[in-house]
Amino acid sequence: MTQIPKKIFLSISVLFISSILLFMSCNNEGISESEYQIEYTRTEQLKNTYENEIIVLASLFIKKTSLLKTSIVNFKSNTTLTNLATTKENWLEVLKTWKQLELYNLSAVENSFIHFEINRWETNTENVNIFINGNEVINEAFIASKGSSSKGISALEYLLFSSDNNQNVLNSFTIDTNYNRRLDYILALSENLHLKANELLNLWENDKISFISSIENGISGSQNQLTNAMINLIEEVIISKLGNPLGDKSGGIIKTDALEAARSKSSLLIIQEHLTALKRCYTGAFIDNDIQWGFDNYLTLISREDLDISILNAFNNCQIKIDKISNPLSEELLQNTQNITDLQDSFRDLLILIKVDLSNAIGATVTLNDNDGD
Amino acid sequence: MTAIKKITTFLVKDTSILPLAIFRMAFGFLMCFSMIRFIYNGWIEKCYINPEFHFTYQFFNWVQPFNVKGMYFIVVIAAISALCIGLGLLYRVATILFFISFTYLELIEKSWYLNHYYFVSLVAFLLILVPANRNFSLDVKLLISRKLNTVPNWSVLIFKLQLAVVYIFGGIAKLNTDWLVNAQPLTIWLKAKTNIPIIGWLLNNDIAPYLFSWSGMLYDLTIPFLLFIKKTRPTAYVFVIIFHVLTYFLFNIGMFPWIMIFGSLVFISHNEWNNILSFIGKKIPQQTNKTCYKTKPILLGFLTLFFTFQFLFPLRSHFLSNNVLWTENGFRFSWQVMIMEKNGSAEFTVIDKLNCKRWKEYPKKHLNSIQETQMSFQPDMIWQYAQFLKQEYAKKGIIDVAVFVDARASLNGRVSQKFIDPKKDLASLNTIDEIYNFVLKLK
Structure with a gap:
């Protein structure tokens, strides 16, 4: 190319690109305002989720585990039916808070595996009995040294709800073989749980900047991680919490013992708490204020109100199906299986909307594996 | 002179070995880095070892992974042979080893299919056929191979053609309603990238996806021709760099941009390298061969068949399905790059x-x-x-x-x-x- 045409060619290219950039930068209607909106939304959504949900729930969890520990201390010194009832109530409060917080198993928290330490279902009852009937001194250090299936919320449930009859449960702490060691074990469990609750809050506090500032859309982006966390929890409900009891794994044979927290008859409550947490995570409606930044706002900004409506309807449908069940899940499974199947289907519809439609709309990377794309 | 004779004369005509040697070095070192990165990221376990079940390719069900040690051994072999290709050391053995090991790795698991893995396999295969180690290499320094200053035209042209195939079919794949009329999937992807420094604010504009879609399509369809034409080559190469660097920053795209940027160096002629080197006062003198490199006619016949296949095979998706993006019938090995x-x-x-x-x-x-x-x-x-x-x-x-x-x-x-x-x-x-x-x- 001779020098003059080459210069002309380059000048035209530069002029063309500059014109486009200039034209786009002048288009205030679309760019600057909505650009800031999207940036603001994503940052604010993460900030809102962190400050008004994760930290609030993690702090509440510490409080609840502290109350549980205190009630077990009282129960140990004064082992009565009344104190047993109080302890059970406090355990249920711990469970309710945890089942909302459980959604947020992501970033540094996920890597720490602390969720397993807090609540690994189902508990290994055989091991728990071996430890109680053994000779080692039972204290918090002893519990800390044991595997996650022998401690946490599930192990506490096993000890507190070992029988439908409260007197039998009380007997296990007052007259049965090794009752003193059983009391030691339950106290040590509550102490360990309280410590883990504090550890969890610390992990989140240390991860604050990383979580809130990860506004990119790649695999490490927090919005993407939140989407994946929602998908994981919904799948957990469909596959483990409803599917296994419904016989998905057993050729259609109902398995009431496959229900999570069946001893305390809390299986439905757990699903309710999960649903509450999922919906709040989606809408960002954690506290009562004017601006509640969530995925719904993001969808509105990218003109996908239709999808937002579908997702909200799916949440409502799940709630309707839950409300339709008035018995504990273990009874409903046997008496009215269709209600449980309907509940599972409603979560399945929700899953498709989050895993397929929402992920497609926001360009989220559903998988956490980066395989080098092209 | 018949057309075939004219073409043959053009194909066997001598040309400087420099572009081929640079291509060999760029490819070898890049692939060595890519293999090390594969190990470093823990992808051997993720891709080959951990899965209970592998999605194998049709007709290649017999390709199965070895145990951990075996897989590490193969990836290390691929990395070392790639390094040898770059250095031009034991070249023939290295190219054969790299082609076999890399293609084996690629064929184990379909869920990890990437267009650029396929491209790498094809280039590795073509490298076996060319004397890319006959200058600027350790083989020549160690007297394992005799030095060549020129090589037949075809030995450089085949890499240009292979790159052109990627671009042209990548461009043809973009000629659909989703890409051109709805500006999808770029509308989704760009809106999700508004946090990128400097240009992030641009991406949220409604025009941006259309601009990127159309310019992407035009880029793919024209860039190989602009690279072939001497007059437009300098500008075209600048566009290659801008385009692929942009895609690297915008998308989770791994090695692909770098392979295309470095691969396109094969278009730059010896004279053009000298023009570039003149800025630092250097020059690589052009010399003729003391020894002659003879092209076997059967090789030219084979390459004709190879490229006929390369230009026809990607088209199969148009006959197998009326929407390849939905059915994915004929989607792989047809350069449907980043379009959904x-x-x-x-x-x-x-x-x-x-x-x-x-x-x-x-x-x-x-x-x-x-x-x-x-x-x-x-x-x-x-x-x-x-x-x-x-x-x-x-x-x-x-x-x-x-x-x-x-x-x-x-x-x-x-x-x-x-x-x-x-x-x-x-x-x-x-x-x-x-x-x-x-x-x-x-x-």
Whole structure:
């Protein structure tokens, strides 16, 4: 190319690109305002989720585990039916808070595996009995040294709800073989749980900047991680919490013992708490204020109100199906299986909307594996 | 002189070895880095070792992974042979080893298919055929090979053609309504990238996806020609750099941009290298050969067949399906590069035909997340997984089963819809191609 045409060619290219950039930068209607909106939304959504949900729930969890520990201390010194009832109530409060917080198993928290330490279902009852009937001194250090299936919320449930009859449960702490060691074990469990609750809050506090500032859309982006966390929890409900009891794994044979927290008859409550947490995570409606930044706002900004409506309807449908069940899940499974199947289907519809439609709309990377794309 | 003679004369005409040697070095060192990166990222375990089941390629079901040590050994072999290619050391052995090891790795797992892996295999194969080590190499320094200053034209041209194939078919793939009229999937992707420094604010403009879509299509369809033409080559190469650096920053795109940027160096002639080097006062003198490199006619015949295949094979998707993005029939090995955002979800039901017992099969039980994700919207992989389930149940003594899938997929921002006919027993389909008859129509 001779020098003059080459210069002309380059000048035209530069002029063309500059014109486009200039034209786009002048288009205030679309760019600057909505650009800031999207940036603001994503940052604010993460900030809102962190400050008004994760930290609030993690702090509440510490409080609840502290109350549980205190009630077990009282129960140990004064082992009565009344104190047993109080302890059970406090355990249920711990469970309710945890089942909302459980959604947020992501970033540094996920890597720490602390969720397993807090609540690994189902508990290994055989091991728990071996430890109680053994000779080692039972204290918090002893519990800390044991595997996650022998401690946490599930192990506490096993000890507190070992029988439908409260007197039998009380007997296990007052007259049965090794009752003193059983009391030691339950106290040590509550102490360990309280410590883990504090550890969890610390992990989140240390991860604050990383979580809130990860506004990119790649695999490490927090919005993407939140989407994946929602998908994981919904799948957990469909596959483990409803599917296994419904016989998905057993050729259609109902398995009431496959229900999570069946001893305390809390299986439905757990699903309710999960649903509450999922919906709040989606809408960002954690506290009562004017601006509640969530995925719904993001969808509105990218003109996908239709999808937002579908997702909200799916949440409502799940709630309707839950409300339709008035018995504990273990009874409903046997008496009215269709209600449980309907509940599972409603979560399945929700899953498709989050895993397929929402992920497609926001360009989220559903998988956490980066395989080098092209 | 007949046309064939003219073409042959052009193909065997001497040209400087410099562009070929630079291409060899760029490719070798880049691939060595890529293999080390593969190990460093823990992808050997993720891709080859951890999965319980592998999605193999049609006709290549016999390609299976070895144990951990074996797989590390093969990846290390690939890395070392790539390094040797770059250095021009034991070149012939290195190119053969790299081609075999890399292609083997690529063929193990379909869910990790990438267009650039296929491209690398093709280039590695072509490198076996050319004397790219006959200058600027350790082989020449160590007197393993005799030095050549020039090589036949075809030995450089084949790499230019292979690059052109990627671009041209990548461009043709973009000639569809989603890309050009709806500016999808770029509308989704760019809106999600508004946090990128400097240009992030531009990406949220409604015009941006259209600008990127159309310019991307025009780039792909024109850049090989602009690179071929001497007058436009300097500007074209600047565009190559801008385009691929931009895609690197915008998308999760790994090695592909760098392979295209460095691969396109093959278009730069000896004189042009000297023009570039003149800025630092250097020059590589052009010399003629003391020894002659003879081209075997059979090789030219083989390369003609090779490129005929390369120009025809990617077109098969147009005959197999009226929407390759939805059906994915003929999607692989046809340079459908970065043209869709697709998500899916699939769960299977297995029914024992003898006693009507049914089981739900959630793919995450046997698949890792990337396998599950890729399988959920690719019909052939759905069929493969159904066959795998059939075998798993047979192992448990449940021989006569029907396997159904409840699969939903969303393409380029559309509302999700049923993907595969949920009433079709996938276990009854004997061949992988039959599954495409049961892909439901995209609404």
